[in-house]
Amino acid sequence: MAEKNLAFEADGDDGQSLPWNKKKQFQTLFSTQAVRSYLYLSLGMGLVAFMLPIALVAAGGYEGHYSISYFYHVSEASRNILVGCLWATGVFLFLFQGLSRWENWLLNLAGVAAIGVAMVPMPAEQCGPGKAFTLHALSAITFFLCLAVVAIGFSKTRIQYIIYPPKRLRFKRAYDLAGLLMILMPAAVIALYFLGGRRCATHWIFWVEACGIWAFAFYWFVKTAEYKTLLRIKWAASAAERRQWEKAREKKAA
DSSP, rough: OOOOOOTTTTOOSOOOOOOOOHHHHHHHHHHHHHHHHHHHHHHHHHHHHHHHHHHHHHHOOOOOOOTTGGGTEEEEEHHHHHHHHHHHHHHHHHHSOOOSSSHHHHHHHHHHHHHHHHOOOSSSSSSSSSSSSHHHHHHHHHHHHHHHHHHIIHHHHHHTOOOOHHHHHHHHHHHHHHHHHHHHHHHHHHHHHTTTOOOOOOOHHHHOOOOOOOHHHHHHHOOOOOOOOHHHHHOSSOHHHHHHHHHHHHHOOO
16 A cells, blocks of 8 residues: 655545646656755755855955954955855754754744844954843854754654664764754853953954854754665756656657
């Protein structure tokens, strides 16, 4: 007995727009492309995060800028890069569907927090005596903690089904590492602010924040590899699949 595809309605054909044979054909085509799109989105999210610190330095320079967040005030180009990447990250996390209700809610909260980081910038005076805990800082901490909980608490529930023990252990350690780094990053930044008296003669805060962002990127690279490993997803359509789609188009045109 064939399993039902839960992504599509299983009602009768009354009022349907397509005949049953064409409907099955387009459902199969859409499912294939949707799965690949999911994989590319996961990889793309990692690439956006990985490139963010590099792009900010390229657009705004390095000397005298001691925090990732301060690039909001450095130049128009660096502000656009920072806000654009944070909005892209926030929207992606909000739309990305977790595999459980709690995972999905944490991803949604992380997405809202990422947008909060973008929309409530840090003070323009990076070395001033302003408050260490602002809405900007709270949003950043919330963002990383939510992703850390997802990495350590939820992402490993699927890898238990990997048959080969060494591969299963590598995924477990990778998720633990990503989650641990996303916890340590905000803790380290807070420590640098308080223990270091918010001194601005060092780039330590910039590099700690960059490492936290790269930990976030690493998490999505690992998740992409996990999806590809568990589901054996192909990156692109095979030649046979492309020929099948071309024949379907030709038949429709005829």
